[in-house]
Amino acid sequence: MARITLVEGDITEQRVDAVVNAANSSLLGGGGVDGAIHRRGGPEILAECRRLRASHWGRGLPVGRAVATTAGRLPARWVVHTVGPVYLAEEYEERAGLLASCYRESLRAAAELGARTVAFPAVSAGIFGWPPADAARIALGTVAGVLDGDDARAGAELAEVRFVLFGAEMYRVFERARGELLGPEGC
Incomplete structure (x- = not known):
């Protein structure tokens, strides 16, 4: 089974196969993680996002x-965009299900590309206002479930799922949640 790791840092600096972007539905960049990925990744990401909007995702994602594009100038191979x-x-129950879907769909998109390593931010835990402890529980629980076989296509080839957390407090929140959900050793 793939390892679940936590790091405090900048998701745009991660050397992984796929970086997950907490995107807005327009796919055309924004603030927070989305803006940082678009800025660091360069115009190649935006160009692919525009093509997606001109075709299958005309009304937005x-x-x-989740949908994948090139990673442009990022040290990753691909960006998987998901809208939290x-x-x-x-509307907690419905929206919690949608948040879990972000993680499942992102892992599925990464697996379809052949990714072995994936880096996630804390989707929806920033400007979208999701309480960090609950966001961490949903994120880690969903990813662990996929890796344990809930979705064999999404988890089969993964070696590592890394949560890249901005700031010491968010890291501590995820560390606590990992201990509660997955035990002291995590995955």
């Missing part, structure tokens, strides 16, 4: 889905 849900407590 739906929440919970905005947190709304009154």
Whole structure:
């Protein structure tokens, strides 16, 4: 089974096969992780995103889905773009399912490309307002489930799923969640 690792750092500096972008539905860049990936990756990513918008994703990428492009100038091979849900407590169950779908669909897209290493940010835990502890629980639980065989196509060839967390506090939140969900050794 693939390892689940946690690092505090900058996702745009990760040398992995696929970096996951917490994108907005337009696929045309934005703030936070999305803006950083587009800036560092350069115009090649935006050009592919524009082609996606001109074809299959004319209305934008739906929440919970994932699509891959080149990584441009990033040290990764591909970027897997996924759109996380905005947190709304009154729609928790539906939106939590969409957040889990971001992780499953991203792993599936990465696996279809032949990726062995994937780096994730904390999807929806920034400007989209998802409470960090719950975002970590959903992220780690979903990824562990995929790697344990919930979706054999998505997890079969992966060697490492890395969560790249911005800031010491987000790292600590994910570290606590990993300990609670996966035990002291994690995966």
